[in-house]
Amino acid sequence: MAHGALDNEIQFLPGVGPKRAKLLAEELQVATFGDLLRLYPFRYVDRSSVQNISDVVSDSAYVQILAKVVRVSLLGQHSQPLYVKEMTATIEGRDDGQIKFNTVKRLSAIVADASGEMEIVFFKGIKYMWNRLIPGANFIFFGKPTVFNGRVNMVHPEVDNLPQSGTLGTTGTLTGVYPGTEKLKNAGVTNKVMNRLMGLALERCLGDIRETLPDYILKEKGLVPLRFALRNIHFPSDATALAKATYRLKFEELFFLQLSLLKQKYVRSRSEVGLMMPKVGEAFNACYNALPFDLTGAQKRVIKEIRSDMMSGHQMNRLLQGDVGSGKTMVAVLSCLIAIGNGYQACIMAPTEVLAQQHYHNISKYLAPTGVSCALLTGSTKASERRTIHSSLQDGSLGIIVGTHALIEDTVIFKNLGLAVIDEQHRFGVEQRSRLWRKTASGIPPHVLVMTATPIPRTLAMTLYGDLDVSVIDEMPPGRKPIQTVLLAERDRGRLHNFMKKQIASGRQVFVVYPLIFESEKLDYQNLEKGYEDIVAAFPFPPYKVAIVHGQQANDVKNFNMDAFVAGRAHILVSTTVIEVGVDVPNASVMVIESAERFGLSQLHQLRGRVGRGSEKSYCVLMHGQKVSKESQKRLEMMVATENGFELAEEDMKMRGPGDLEGTQQSGLPISLNIASLAKDGRILTDARNYATHVLDADPVIEKPENKILAEELRKDKYQRQDFSKIS
Ligand code: ADP
Numbered sequence: 001m002a003h004g005a006l007d008n009e010i011q012f013l014p015g016v017g018p019k020r021a022k023l024l025a026e027e028l029q030v031a032t033f034g035d036l037l038r039l040y041p042f043r044y045v046d047r048s049s050v051q052n053i054s055d056v057v058s059d060s061a062y063v064q065i066l067a068k069v070v071r072v073s074l075l076g077q078h079s080q081p082l083y084v085k086e087m088t089a090t091i092e093g094r095d096d097g098q099i100k101f102n103t104v105k106r107l108s109a110i111v112a113d114a115s116g117e118m119e120i121v122f123f124k125g126i127k128y129m130w131n132r133l134i135p136g137a138n139f140i141f142f143g144k145p146t147v148f149n150g151r152v153n154m155v156h157p158e159v160d161n162l163p164q165s166g167t168l169g170t171t172g173t174l175t176g177v178y179p180g181t182e183k184l185k186n187a188g189v190t191n192k193v194m195n196r197l198m199g200l201a202l203e204r205c206l207g208d209i210r211e212t213l214p215d216y217i218l219k220e221k222g223l224v225p226l227r228f229a230l231r232n233i234h235f236p237s238d239a240t241a242l243a244k245a246t247y248r249l250k251f252e253e254l255f256f257l258q259l260s261l262l263k264q265k266y267v268r269s270r271s272e273v274g275l276m277m278p279k280v281g282e283a284f285n286a287c288y289n290a291l292p293f294d295l296t297g298a299q300k301r302v303i304k305e306i307r308s309d310m311m312s313g314h315q316m317n318r319l320l321q322g323d324v325g326s327g328k329t330m331v332a333v334l335s336c337l338i339a340i341g342n343g344y345q346a347c348i349m350a351p352t353e354v355l356a357q358q359h360y361h362n363i364s365k366y367l368a369p370t371g372v373s374c375a376l377l378t379g380s381t382k383a384s385e386r387r388t389i390h391s392s393l394q395d396g397s398l399g400i401i402v403g404t405h406a407l408i409e410d411t412v413i414f415k416n417l418g419l420a421v422i423d424e425q426h427r428f429g430v431e432q433r434s435r436l437w438r439k440t441a442s443g444i445p446p447h448v449l450v451m452t453a454t455p456i457p458r459t460l461a462m463t464l465y466g467d468l469d470v471s472v473i474d475e476m477p478p479g480r481k482p483i484q485t486v487l488l489a490e491r492d493r494g495r496l497h498n499f500m501k502k503q504i505a506s507g508r509q510v511f512v513v514y515p516l517i518f519e520s521e522k523l524d525y526q527n528l529e530k531g532y533e534d535i536v537a538a539f540p541f542p543p544y545k546v547a548i549v550h551g552q553q554a555n556d557v558k559n560f561n562m563d564a565f566v567a568g569r570a571h572i573l574v575s576t577t578v579i580e581v582g583v584d585v586p587n588a589s590v591m592v593i594e595s596a597e598r599f600g601l602s603q604l605h606q607l608r609g610r611v612g613r614g615s616e617k618s619y620c621v622l623m624h625g626q627k628v629s630k631e632s633q634k635r636l637e638m639m640v641a642t643e644n645g646f647e648l649a650e651e652d653m654k655m656r657g658p659g660d661l662e663g664t665q666q667s668g669l670p671i672s673l674n675i676a677s678l679a680k681d682g683r684i685l686t687d688a689r690n691y692a693t694h695v696l697d698a699d700p701v702i703e704k705p706e707n708k709i710l711a712e713e714l715r716k717d718k719y720q721r722q723d724f725s726k727i728s
């Protein structure tokens with residue numbers, strides 16, 4: 001569809017040209033006039049007010065001052081003054097024609113208002129500024145203050161003449177601050193130039209801007225028209241207009257994102273047949289009735305959701321989120337038993353050998369009353385056993401198989417796989433999961449349940465997994481004791497060791513975890529080895545036994561050491577984060593995290609979840625280094641303050657942005673957001689999603705005439721990325 005001026009190449013906007021166009025494309029992905037208009041300010045400066053110089057501090061964001069030029073100096077290589085002019089006279093008696101600007105390195109101007117003085121510095125455009133900054137004249141300076149030699153100054157501020165009237169205006173004075181880069185600035189594309197370009201582009205395009213939301217949506221949601229929104233996001237006529245423009249653009253962005261996700265989900269759920277599993281079955285009931293505890297309300301609700309998926313005739317694609325210890329395994333087992341009850345097989349896939357073993361162990365216990373057969377298949381399963389397992393899977397005599405990646409090898413063939421449970425979803429790639437998918441003889445894909453203990457903020461889940469169904473276990477089994485979390489520094493190490501000894505003396509075990517961060521792996525291993533030696537020195541054998549586990553050990557060594565700890569033969573387990581996922585040692589009551597400031601909140605939370613699984617009171621000790629940034633300090637304090645994984649995940653997202661969250665790196669956001677923020681606009685997101693559902697209810701494939709412009713928008717490339725989070 002033609003958009004008139006909106007599609008014009010950016011180089012043809014006056015003041016741009018080929019060179020700047022190339023930079024705009026490279027640095028800001030702006031290729032057309034329309035792209036430029038969709039580049040929004042990330043903040044606004046109120047140009048109607050100025051600050052007193054005496055109030056400007058180094059960490060002020062942007063400031064605006066109205067000041068008189070007092071003295072301007074041109075400085076040379078070693079900061080020696082070459083030329084100086086002051087209000088009263090031009091020193092050195094030279095006129096400007098004689099100045100050798102090529103020897104000048106820096107221009108320094110002292111400017112003053114009634115409250116004080118400050119220095120303004122230019123390294124570029126020196127000649128121009130020398131001529132412009134005439135002592136005695138007043139200007140408006142706008143920029144970001146910095147500190148140099150203990151004094152606050154401003155480097156390369158924007159310089160404006162005073163408005164005609166001599167006073168500052170009061171309307172239309174909110175000025176957008178655009179994202180920019182050093183390269184753009186060097187090419188002269190300053191924020192001021194950005195503003196000018198934006199004005200020109202807006203002027204040229206305004207007539208061609210077409211509404212992207214149908215009238216009825218604008219009315220029902222009380223949104224301003226796109227034209228108004230684009231004009232006011234760049235040049236707000238006042239704060240109210242800006243708020244309306246911002247809301248409209250955020251809503252639009254989130255609405256289309258959700259609409260595209262929900263539409264995909266709808267289309268898929270209609271088009272993909274799933275195995276029909278109408279019965280609950282005897283095995284389910286036998287297991288359920290033999291449980292030593294009642295399921296929590298959340299577990300019951302989730303099992304109901306899964307059941308109704310499995311009997312719907314459509315393939316289940318469900319993500320099960322639940323904090324560590326919330327009882328996901330139980331849910332997985334009961335789901336498997338539904339498949340069994342309907343004559344199908346089920347598999348449970350774990351990311352590591354240790355976890356697969358642990359699952360196998362727990363699941364076998366739950367299965368005992370049912371008589372359902374279960375086996376374990378991992379990389380270290382013996383060849384003869386492997387052959388038996390393969391053939392019993394193929395002839396259908398084996399009901400449930402638990403394992404690692406070994407399950408997706410081509411040699412593994414199921415008679416009729418009905419359900420695949422995948423634990424800790426983010427460790428498996430899409431390709432690996434799709435190999436499971438191909439393992440059904442009927443060609444009908446198995447139902448898929450992905451379990452993750454990484455709490456993802458609700459807004460992020462809605463977006464990352466927007467086309468999946470998400471179940472959340474948001475309730476812990478009763479009787480769990482809170483974990484006490486404490487922050488300790490190096491000087492407290494003696495106290496820590498005494499505390500550990502007391503815990504060990506009362507029969508408990510202790511985890512000690514070291515960070516392992518890719519970039520400095522070598523150093524990290526040194527830390528780990530050193531830490532291990534220190535622990536062994538402080539906890540000598542006999543009576544103490546210390547095991548160590550890390551990623552560079554051979555598998556059998558790792559398993560041996562891990563087993564020693566799981567079985568209670570070792571008192572202390574020193575490790576890297578390999579133990580992060582799922583390991584269950586109910587007798588371990590202390591988790592010591594070394595250099596805790598180097599972990600993200602989600603990861604700290606995962607690690608802490610390793611303890612508190614038994615009946616004893618548990619502790620998490622966060623050891624931190626000397627230099628801890630403000631932000632890290634805040635993270636550590638959050639950990640002390642709450643045990644709620646979802647709260648921590650929300651906070652983590654606010655602090656680090658959604659892109660850096662645990663478990664989201666690989667999947668990535670489906671589209672990049674221009675104006676809305678998943679961390680801050682949760683309410684608009686929820687509203688947009690509900691509204692998208694409402695629109696789809698009335699018009700499931702977006703084909704009604706009143707939704708024509710929605711359909712057009714959804715055809716755009718950015719919404720065409722299919723199946724980014726499809727899990728089967
Ligand atoms: P997750 O896999 O979600 O981290 P698990 O499934 O390993 O959690 O469960 C943690 C512990 O809680 C296990 O020992 C399990 O037997 C127990 N458990 C599960 N559900 C309940 C329940 N409803 N009531 C009491 N204990 C439960």
Ligand code: MG
Nearest residue numbers: 325328329582
């Ligand atoms: Mg688990």
